[in-house]
Amino acid sequence: MKQMQNSPAAAYLRECSYMEKVMLVAVVKVIRREGVPEVKWGDVTYQHLGLFATLGDVNLPPTKPTLPELKMVLGSLMAAKVLLFEEGVLAARKAETERKVQLGLESGEIERVLGDWGGQSWKNLLGVN
DSSP states (O other): OHHHHTSHHHHHHHHSOHHHHHHHHHHHHHHHHHTSSOEEHHHHHHHHHHHHHHHOOTTSOSSOOOHHHHHHHHHHHHHTTSEEEOOSHHHHTSOGGGSEEEESSOHHHHHHHHHHHHHHHHHHHHTOO
16 A cells, blocks of 8 residues: 555656646546547546536635647657557547547556545545545
8 A cells, every 4th residue: 555655656646736636637537438448638628627617726716727728638648658648640620529539547546546635525526434
C-alpha cells in the first residue's frame, strides 16, 4: 500500500491543478458510463462543466471554464501522458468534440489518489469508499 501511495503516478496526481483533477474525474466518469476505454472529447467537456458546478472550490472563481481553458487543461495532461487524445490525419477530419480521449494511467489509481485527496465528496463522485 505504501508503495502505491509513493508511486510516481500518485505523486503526479496529487500535484495536478484543481482543474486537471476535475478533468480526470470527468474522464473516469464518462468511461465508466460508456463502458469503453475511449470516449468523446465533447462528452468529457460536458461532464467536466457539470462536475465543476457540483464540486466548486472556494479558491477558484465561480465562473465555469471556457472551452479554450479546457483545451489547455487537456494539453497539460497530454504532455504528462496522463490523457491521450486522438490525433492524426483521420482524427483531423472529425469535429473536435467527436475526437477520442483515453486515460494513460489506470483508472483505479486515479480513483484512489483523487478520492483520498478530495475527501468524501470526491469519493462519492468516483464511487470509491
